[in-house]
Structure formats: structure tokens, C-alpha cells
Amino acid sequence: MLVGALLAGHALLPAGIGRLGSLVQTFLPWLGLAVPVLLVLAVLRRSGTALVALALPGAAWLGLFGPALLPGGDDRAGDLTVVQHNVSDTNADPTGTARALARVRPDLIGVQELTAPALPAYSAVLAGEYPYRSVHGTVGLWSRYPLVDDRLLDIRPAGLDPDWNRGLRATVRMPGGDIAVYVAHLPSIRLGLPDGFGSARRDESARLLARALAAERLETVILLGDLNSTVHDRGLAPVGDLLPSTGPAFPFSWPTALPVARIDQVMARSASVTDLWALPPTGSDHLPIAARLRL
Numbered sequence: 001m002l003v004g005a006l007l008a009g010h011a012l013l014p015a016g017i018g019r020l021g022s023l024v025q026t027f028l029p030w031l032g033l034a035v036p037v038l039l040v041l042a043v044l045r046r047s048g049t050a051l052v053a054l055a056l057p058g059a060a061w062l063g064l065f066g067p068a069l070l071p072g073g074d075d076r077a078g079d080l081t082v083v084q085h086n087v088s089d090t091n092a093d094p095t096g097t098a099r100a101l102a103r104v105r106p107d108l109i110g111v112q113e114l115t116a117p118a119l120p121a122y123s124a125v126l127a128g129e130y131p132y133r134s135v136h137g138t139v140g141l142w143s144r145y146p147l148v149d150d151r152l153l154d155i156r157p158a159g160l161d162p163d164w165n166r167g168l169r170a171t172v173r174m175p176g177g178d179i180a181v182y183v184a185h186l187p188s189i190r191l192g193l194p195d196g197f198g199s200a201r202r203d204e205s206a207r208l209l210a211r212a213l214a215a216e217r218l219e220t221v222i223l224l225g226d227l228n229s230t231v232h233d234r235g236l237a238p239v240g241d242l243l244p245s246t247g248p249a250f251p252f253s254w255p256t257a258l259p260v261a262r263i264d265q266v267m268a269r270s271a272s273v274t275d276l277w278a279l280p281p282t283g284s285d286h287l288p289i290a291a292r293l294r295l
Contacts, residue, residue, distance in 0.1 A: 003034045004056030007064060011234070022199050025232040026261055029249060032061040064232075065249055078274045078292030080174075081106040084264050086113050086185070086226040087122075088284035089138070094118040097282040098125035104279065104290050105129075109142040110224030112166065112185035113284075137165025139183045141224075146173040153212055155184060157204040167209065171218065176295060179271075180218040184209055184225035202228050203235040210238035213269075220295060221269040226286065228263050236265075243267035245293075247276035253287045266291040 006013075010025055024031075035057050042050035083106040087097050091113075098121060101109050109130065114122070119135065122142075126133075130142035134150035141147070153167030166185040171178050186209070187201040206229070213221060223243055229236035231246045240246065245268040252259035259278070264286055266273055272294045279288035 001053060001056060003031055003038070004053075004060050007031055007057055007060035010232070022233050022235050025234060026230050028230070028232050029061075029065055030260070031057070032065070035061065079176075079295040080108070080222075080271075080293045081290065082108040082110065082222065082224060082266055082293065083279070083288055083290045084110050084224040084226075084266050085279075085282070085288035086264060086284060086286040087111045087118070087282070088286065089113040089115050089118075091118065091283040093283040094121035095125055097284065098122045100279060100282050101288055102126060102129060106290060107144045108172065108181060108222075108224070110181070110183040111140045112138060112183070112226045114138050114140045134168055134170045136168040137163075139166055139168050139185055141168060141170055141181060141183050143170075143172055143181075145175075147171065148173060153182065153184065153209075155186070155205045155208040155212070157187060157201040157208070160187075160201075166205075167212075169212065169216075174295070177220075178218055179220040179222060179295070180216050182209070182213070182221065182223045182225070184223065184227065186225065186227045186229065188228050199228075199233075199235050206236055207238050210242055213239065213242045219270045222271060222293065223265065223267040225265055225267075226263060227265050229265075230261050230263060231265065239267065243269050245269070245271060245273045247273035247291055251276070251278040251287075251289075253278060253289050255285050256281045256287055257285075259287060262289070264289045266293075268293055271295050 083101050126142045132143040132147040134141045134147050136152040147170045150170035153169045155167040156164045168183050170181050172181050186205045189199050253262045253264040274292050274294050276291040
């Protein structure tokens with residue numbers, strides 16, 4: 001009953017006590033692992049009551065995540081393919097990473113943790129097929145289509161150095177009309193005492209990003225970002241309320257060795273994320289995420 005209540009009522013968990021609500025929501029899919037464990041215990045105890053009670057967490061989990069497990073059909077076709085990847089500022093193979101991102105032949109590639117020494121390697125690989133590029137701070141966007149009105153996006157929380165630049169905004173001149181594309185990297189989470197789930201700076205940055213999105217004049221908006229948040233995390237709610245199409249909660253993207261959460265997001269307004277999948281590992285501690293969108 002407790003597992004079912006957590007799944008069904010995760011939005012009611014308190015936010016102020018160590019940001020417990022955000023912590024549970026970040027790893028919400030993993031609560032489903034309790035169901036088979038409790039099922040085994042119920043069988044061993046020969047408890048019919050326990051077996052019946054398991055319907056609650058089972059139904060709650062399927063209601064949240066079951067649709068993502070269904071096979072896709074023609075509805076997963078799209079007008080635009082994008083790739084989102086935190087390439088890691090310690091990536092020893094930027095050339096190989098760039099080739100891996102281009103292998104699925106996306107229309108747009110958004111990256112975070114792009115360093116100045118690694119930039120020439122990415123440009124050398126991507127320039128031929130992606131002649132349009134925008135780089136601001138440590139985020140970058142490569143495009144098949146012309147980019148105009150590209151600029152730095154200020155999502156810096158209070159107290160951080162002025163050279164902390166992790167956002168950009170650009171207009172992409174698509175054949176069917178202009179769309180706004182944002183690339184963002186929200187601050188990392190710190191888990192420990194006394195703050196618990198230390199998401200204060202990330203949440204502040206998410207609110208700044210949401211303010212920019214709310215002011216966006218173009219109807220169609222796509223966000224490519226390492227948001228250090230899952231789509232269920234209330235810390236991302238200001239952004240999620242404005243960009244309702246996020247694709248399924250699966251697959252996970254971080255960490256590469258044993259992915260436990262998808263903190264790399266493709267989100268959209270006036271467009272639908274019809275398919276989303278993880279690409280093979282690169283030299284980063286994140287997996288790349290590819291998505292198809294219907295405009």
C-alpha cells in the first residue's frame with residue numbers, strides 16, 4: 001500500500017524537507033521493482049490479501065510508465081530528428097563522439113559541456129553535413145538548416161561566476177517555417193547533508209529557463225538539454241508546463257555505466273516527440289538521446 005501510495009501520490013510529497021519529493025520523483029520508475037519482490041513474499045506467506053493489495057502499486061506503475069513499454073507504430077514517424085548529448089568536458093575522444101552523434105543523420109544536434117579545446121574536433125566532423133553552428137559558453141547547436149538570431153541564454157543562478165554560460169537560443173529556418181530551438185545545461189544536483197537533495201540552484205535555473213520560454217514569440221519550440229531532472233521531477237515543472245511534449249520516461253541516459261535516470265531531455269511546444277531512444281555510449285558519462293518530432 002505504501003509503494004502504491006508513493007507512485008500514485010508522488011506529487012503530494014513535501015518539497016521543503018531535503019527536497020524529498022524531487023528525490024523520489026527522480027527515481028520514480030524504480031519503485032516498480034518493489035512489486036515483484038512483494039509478490040514473491042506474498043506467495044511465500046500464502047497471503048491472498050497481500051496478492052490482492054499488490055494490484056494497487058502494479059496498476060499505479062503501469063498507469064505512469066506502461067505506455068512507454070508498448071511497441072511503436074506509424075505514429076512514431078516524424079518530420080525532424082534531433083540528438084541531445086552532454087559530451088562531457090573530460091571526453092578523451094571528441095572526434096569519435098561527433099561521428100557517433102552524426103551516425104543517425106539527425107537534423108539538429110545539441111550538446112553540453114563543450115570545451116574550447118574540443119570544439120575544433122566537433123566542427124571538423126560535423127561541418128560538412130551540418131554547416132550551421134551556434135556555440136555560446138559550453139553549449140552548442142549544429143543544424144542542417146540555417147540558424148538566425150542565435151544568442152546566449154542567461155540561465156545563471158545567483159552566486160555563480162559571470163563566465164557560467166550554459167544556454168543558447170536560435171531560430172532554425174525550416175522548410176515549413178521558423179522554429180525556436182533552445183539548448184540548455186542546468187546545474188548539477190548535490191546529494192548530502194544538510195541540504196538533502198540539493199537542487200536549489202537547478203530549480204532556480206529552471207525557472208529562468210521557463211521565463212525565457214514563456215517570452216518566446218515563435219509558436220514551435222524545441223528544447224535540447226541536460227536538465228539534471230527527470231520529466232517527473234517537480235523542479236522541472238516550470239519548464240514542463242510550457243513544453244508538454246517530452247516523449248516517454250524511458251530510456252535512461254545517466255550514468256553510462258549503469259543508467260538509472262533520464263536527465264537528458266527533448267521537449268517541445270506545438271510539436272510532438274513521437275519517438276525517443278538512447279544511442280550507444282561515447283566518451284561521455286551520459287548516453288546520447290535521439291528523438292523524432294512531428295511538427
